[in-house]
Amino acid sequence: MWPKHLLPFFLILFTFQVALAQPKPLDPELTYYEYPFPVHFHHLTVQKQPMKMAFMDVKPQQANGQTVLLLHGKNFNGAYWAQTAKDLSKNGYRVIIPDQIGFGKSSKPQNIQYSFQLLAQNTKSLLDSLGIKKVSVLGHSMGGMLATRFALMYPETAHKLILENPIGLEDWKRWVPYQSIDQWYASELKQNYEGIKKxxxxxxxxxxxxxxxxxxxxxxxxxxxxxxYPKIAWNAALTYDMVYTQPVLYEFNQLKMPTLLIIGQRDKTALGKANASPEARAKLGNYPALGKETAKKIPNSKLVELANVGHLPHIEAYSKFITPLLQFLKTK
Structure with a gap:
């Protein structure tokens, strides 16, 4: 038991810690949310609209001449790459971390036709503005779909490809009923802390x-x-439709660069799985099987399977993630 005279102190400390852990209102462009590195903006004209693409540019003290491009997942932004970027920088790599249009600190347009090709073009424009001609591309979750599309569109730029628990390793359209953008939007408007955490x-x-x-x-x-928030929900609905309708898995065999697959084996992520039949639902998001199937489809690929790790190896099991990544990047 704590001494009685210390109880008020511990109560204040506990209340402070709880307050820190609770979410606070955030505007669409995360104006007051601090990122781990200085944020810059790349200005674009997209479908007749001026937009800005936030990015971080982490430069090493002792450069090895190589650059790594980190592409975030759908429910995330570039900030979650903080530790990865720090360690890559320590190993001599320049690290570019964009927030795609519609995500993080980047613009949230009301009227836009999203495609992975568009996001890849925006990313290539950013690299061109920085004078970067070659990168190793690392994509997580939805970022894995984007990284694949980027590598297919710009094979002369994508020197190596790393896919960390990418979604889109199966074509959900075959088993999951289509939802309109309006349905996705209505669903997003119902989001709250409890539902997101669950x-x-x-x-x-x-x-x-x-x-x-x-x-x-x-x-x-x-x-x-x-x-x-409706602006965020609308962009989320538009990008859900993009992810659902624009699979990349049928083109895996066209990838020419060395590719590393890092697959947490406990992952169950599958878009719209709750709307599938019970029989299909039981089979969707089977990452142990999907990782092996994908490795067979991609020429010159290597599969690293992480036992008892879920959808975010670089958050949940960082040491298991960073070791094979650095080894792969250093391989000629």
């Missing part, structure tokens, strides 16, 4: 929660608390 707990982390995961719930939940 989804991540069940699908990403296998039912085991660590306080380190709070940050990536709080950002999404903070958006839902802001009066401009």
């Amino acid at each position: 989804y991540q707990l069940d699908n990403y982390y296998g039912g085991k929660w660590d306080p380190a995961y709070d940050e990536w719930v709080n950002v999404l939940a903070g958006w839902t608390m802001h009066p401009d």
Whole structure:
């Protein structure tokens, strides 16, 4: 038992810690949400509209002449690459971390036709503006679909490809009923802290929660608390439609560059799985099988399977993630 005279102190400390852990309202462009490195903006004209693409440019003290491009997942932004970028920088790599249009600190347009080709073009424009001609591309989750499309469109730029628990290893259209953008939008408007955390707990982390995961719930939940949240929900609905209707898996065999697959084996992520039949639902998101199938489709690929790790190896099991990544990057 604590001494009675210390109880008020511990009560204040506990209240402060709880307050820190709770989400706070965040505006669509995360104006007051601090990223781990200085944020810059690349200005674009997209479908007759001026837009800005946020990015971080992490330069090493002792450069090895190579650059790594980090592409975030759908429910995330570039900030979750903080530790990865720090270690890559320590190993001599320049690291470019964009927020795609519609995500993070980048523009959230009301009228736009999203495609992975568009996001890849925007990313190539950013690299061109920085004078970067070759990169190793690392994509996580939806970022894996984008990284694949980028590598297919710009094979002269994508020197190596790393896919960390990418989604889109199966074509959900074959088993999951189509949802209109309006249906996705209505669903997004219902999002809240409890629902977001439950989804991540069940699908990403296998039912085991660590306080380190709070940050990536709080950002999404903070958006839902802001009066401009409908703008976020609308972009989320548009990009859900993009992910559902634009598979890349049928072109895996066209990838020519060395490719590393890092696959957490406990992952169960599959878009719209809850709307599939019980029989299909039981088979969707089977990452142990999907990783092996994908490795067979991609020429010159290597598969690293991480046992008892879910959808976010670089958050949940960092040491298991960074070791094979650095080894792959250093291989000629």
